[in-house]
Amino acid sequence: KNQVEQSPQSLIILEGKNCTLQCNYTVSPFSNLRWYKQDTGRGPVSLTIMTFSENTKSNGRYTATLDADTKQSSLHITASQLSDSASYICVVRDSGGGADGLTFGKGTHLIIQP
Amino acid sequence: ETGVTQSPTHLIKTRGQQVTLRCSSQSGHNTVSWYQQALGQGPQFIFQYYREEENGRGNFPPRFSGLQFPNYSSELNVNALELDDSALYLCASTLAETQYFGPGTRLLVL
Numbered sequence: 001k002n003q004v005e006q007s008p009q010s011l012i013i014l015e016g017k018n019c020t021l022q023c024n025y026t027v028s029p030f031s032n033l034r035w036y037k038q039d040t041g042r043g044p045v046s047l048t049i050m051t052f053s054e055n056t057k058s059n060g061r062y063t064a065t066l067d068a069d070t071k072q073s074s075l076h077i078t079a080s081q082l083s084d085s086a087s088y089i090c091v092v093r094d095s096g097g098g099a100d101g102l103t104f105g106k107g108t109h110l111i112i113q114p
Numbered sequence: 115e116t117g118v119t120q121s122p123t124h125l126i127k128t129r130g131q132q133v134t135l136r137c138s139s140q141s142g143h144n145t146v147s148w149y150q151q152a153l154g155q156g157p158q159f160i161f162q163y164y165r166e167e168e169n170g171r172g173n174f175p176p177r178f179s180g181l182q183f184p185n186y187s188s189e190l191n192v193n194a195l196e197l198d199d200s201a202l203y204l205c206a207s208t209l210a211e212t213q214y215f216g217p218g219t220r221l222l223v224l
Contacts, residue, residue: 004156032211043204043215044157045116089156100147100170102213104156 002027004092004105012111017080021108023073023090031095035064035075038087038107047075047088077110085112118207118216126222127195135190135219139207143214145169146188148180149204151218157204163188195223 004025013019025033032051036044048057048064050073057064061078077084087107094101117140127133139146145164149157159172163182177193186207192199200223206213 036215041202041218041220043116043118043120043206043217045215046212049212091156100159100162100172102159104158106154106156109154 002092002094002103004090004103006088006090006105006108008108009106010109010111012113013080015080015082015112015114019077019080019110021075021077021088021090021110023075023105025071025073025090025092025103027071027092027094027103029095030068030071031093031101033064033066033073034091034093035062035073036089036091038089040086044089080112082112082114085110116214116216118205118214120203120205120216120219122219123217124220124222126224128224129195129197131195131223132191132193133195133221135192135203135205135221136187137189137205137216138187139205139216140209140214141186143186143207143209145208146182146186147206147208147213148188148190149206150174150199151202151204153201160190197223199223 007022034049035047038044050066063076089107090105119138147162148160151157161171162169166182182188202218204218206215
């Protein structure tokens with residue numbers, strides 16, 4: 001069964017500090033991996049999308065990495081801001097041809113404190 | 115802004131009632147998917163429509179049904195509401211492998 005596990009479940013850091021969120025997956029066959037930011041009560045917004053051949057992708061202060069061999073990804077946030085407080089969801093797509101083909105993690109709830 | 119809108123933003127219903135949630139996506143986005151997201155959980159796939167035809171379905175009972183219209187709008191209908199149906203319902207349109215989520219409808223079943 002395809003699974004996506006995220007850690008930590010929740011995280012509290014001070015404004016200006018850096019943090020790294022983890023994602024481990026067992027999705028096969030792998031197509032791509034996405035990180036989304038979801039503000040409370042809102043829909044997820046895409047931060048990055050990476051395919052098998054991509055190791056790193058940045059979007060402003062967000063940098064995602066992918067190790068397809070170990071089936072791990074991380075999202076690094078640099079110089080955190082209060083507006084970074086949100087849930088961050090890792091989503092892996094399989095290439096099996098199914099209509100959706102997406103497996104969602106439960107997310108990491110990040111709180112930035114002033 | 116993703117260009118995907120949903121209505122209503124919030125809704126309260128009682129057990130046994132029926133509800134219709136609406137989604138409007140961007141022109142040209144032929145695929146729309148619906149998800150149920152319980153508190154503290156990731157979104158769960160309900161079903162997907164492509165050019166007005168159901169294109170796949172997750173592990174949800176038949177009382178969850180949908181429609182997609184030529185004007186890129188769609189509906190999610192839920193009959194015989196149960197308490198466990200309380201959740202955030204998200205629709206997402208797809209273009210070039212990227213999903214664009216709407217803000218969601220928060221449904222509370224009492």
